[in-house]
Amino acid sequence: MSTPPILDIKALTKTFGGAGGHTALDDVYLTVPTGSTVGLVGESGSGKSTLLRCIVRLERPDSGAVMFDGRDVHRLRGADLRAFRREVQLIPQDPYASLNPRMTVADIVSEGLVVHRLARSRPQRRDRVAQALTEVGLDPGAMDRRPATFSGGQRQRIAIARALVLEPRLLVCDEPVSALDVSVQAQVVNLLADLHESRGVTILFIAHDLAIVQQLCARVAVLRAGVVVEEGATSQVFATPRHRYTRELLEAVPVPDPLRARTDRAVPGGALTLP
Template structure:
């Protein structure tokens, strides 16, 4: 059974007497344990609305969302506590998602404290040091505040915070789109390393198809709240069946105009290196 199952999920927003917006229309997808699943589409396509429903920052009007057999919208008690620990999110903007009044130690250690994962303050502090080292930061950064770091470093802190509670599913909502191009690759490589080391399952949401092609084994394409195409990433990007997918791919810049294909260096490119 898939770790995450989304079946026939719909969500409509009222517009104060205006025509309602159908953000999601009978969306279905499955994420297998251990894989990185990509969800791509332009701004306003419904990606973030779906993510909010998956992590309980919003609720669907209809349909079902199951995480490891738990009904996500209806979860209560022990199921809800497990859901909140095992499903973690990395948001788009690390500047907005990190409390500026908290130190790095407090930010990363908060989940450990809330979920009672370490028996003492000393053990919690040791765990924070371990997590910071894992994402390329040091113990010397623990008493600093988010404003003292670059955008890429703040996103590393956000990733450490998400990993602190030992999640099984990491939901990444446009995690590099707010970063400079020069640091995007560093964060993507970090996520790939973390998945390999920790056995994470990842749902990766993006509008940057080059990033998704490099990172994800399977991909779904969403347009105006509907999944229009899905399958192995190499097939979806290599032989797109839907006109919208072809439009997205045509918009991807190719650094080398002599290249025969734009998907060159990712794990799904089929290159023999």
């Protein structure tokens, strides 16, 4: 018997501006298998961020359902809603804006522990913070410093530690490396891959960088103008895209050696060659 998906989005629709307004999501279906890594790609304005906000209850859809572990997240109340808030954690896009500059790292990472009453004493919270910081490759001795003393990549690791300390089942990543330098991007993506391997946490990774999605995600969905136009195994979708829009996205990727890269890409199963 197959394991039910941890996240199942059904006929999701979201319009801004009332009747005749902008339709951000149009009858979206998306399944995220338990323990998987799924990428969601599309150009700016395709609806990726709106879909993310509906998943984590920052926006309410006009119709359809976001099912987490078989329950509609927009119908959750009380203890069930608190459990959802802990089990689904968001990794935001901008590590400079997502951390309170007035708080220490210890306070930032432990805030969820206080809210969810997972560690009642200060020593317990500091132990949990130290474990989370170590897991993301940061020195626990720096927990009493403030975000301004860290680089962008380090700040994003702090944001990841803040999510991990609650032991979530699903990480929703909103283009978490787009604001970072290329060399740092690779480090953060490798960290997420290691966490998926060690913890078994499910990852929904929203991005416009196809190379990163290819590196991290086993499955991919392509969103265009609020509609999922293609979905499947990443290797298959990138090697033999069925939809014209997917092909256009792949052809728009910059490459260091265009002639060689385009030739490689034309071969079924060929690697997506990127700088």
